[in-house]
Amino acid sequence: MWLELNLIKKGLVSIDQALEAVGRQQAGRIPLGRLAIQQQKMSMPQVFAVLREQADDLRPFGQIAIDLGFLTNEDLQELLLLQTKQERPVTEILVEMHCVSGEDIEAERLMLRQQMTKRSEIFDREESLC
Numbered sequence: 109m110w111l112e113l114n115l116i117k118k119g120l121v122s123i124d125q126a127l128e129a130v131g132r133q134q135a136g137r138i139p140l141g142r143l144a145i146q147q148q149k150m151s152m153p154q155v156f157a158v159l160r161e162q163a164d165d166l167r168p169f170g171q172i173a174i175d176l177g178f179l180t181n182e183d184l185q186e187l188l189l190l191q192t193k194q195e196r197p198v199t200e201i202l203v204e205m206h207c208v209s210g211e212d213i214e215a216e217r218l219m220l221r222q223q224m225t226k227r228s229e230i231f232d233r234e235e236s237l238c
Contacts, residue, residue, distance in 0.1 A: 112198050114216055121207045129201040138194055140169045143187050144179065154178045 112129075115121045121129075141158065144150035150158075150173065158172045165172060170188065173179040179187075199213045 110220060111213070111217055112202075114220060115199075115202070115208060115213070118216070120212055120216070121202055125202065125205065125207045126198070129198045129205060129207070132201050132205075133195055133198055136196060138191060140173075140187055140191060143191055144173070144183075147187065147190070149183050149187065150178050 116126055141155040161172050170184040202208050203210050
């Protein structure tokens with residue numbers, strides 16, 4: 109997310125473009141119930157039971173699945189991590205939308221890495237002085 113914020117700060121993409129890209133990313137997200145079935149954490153009837161409950165409830169799918177005893181907290185964390193890993197990067201979507209070039213993104217990514225390395229070195233030096 110630091111990279112995306114930096115692209116906005118530098119004026120390479122607008123806030124509206126970034127929000128559109130995030131929306132597209134979320135629209136492409138694999139539903140948690142589908143992942144739970146694929147990972148054999150829940151059965152199809154269990155997923156449908158959660159969806160029925162969710163129709164009248166504002167709680168997220170994962171919380172309902174835990175409350176009904178279908179998932180543990182650890183299962184939910186594992187599924188959410190898997191869901192996140194399978195998402196397309198927002199930067200890739202911004203390039204696809206022709207908002208910014210891949211070269212600009214790579215240049216910004218390199219600059220951020222250098223800044224983080226420099227900050228880490230400064231922190232390490234200050235810590236060694238204590």
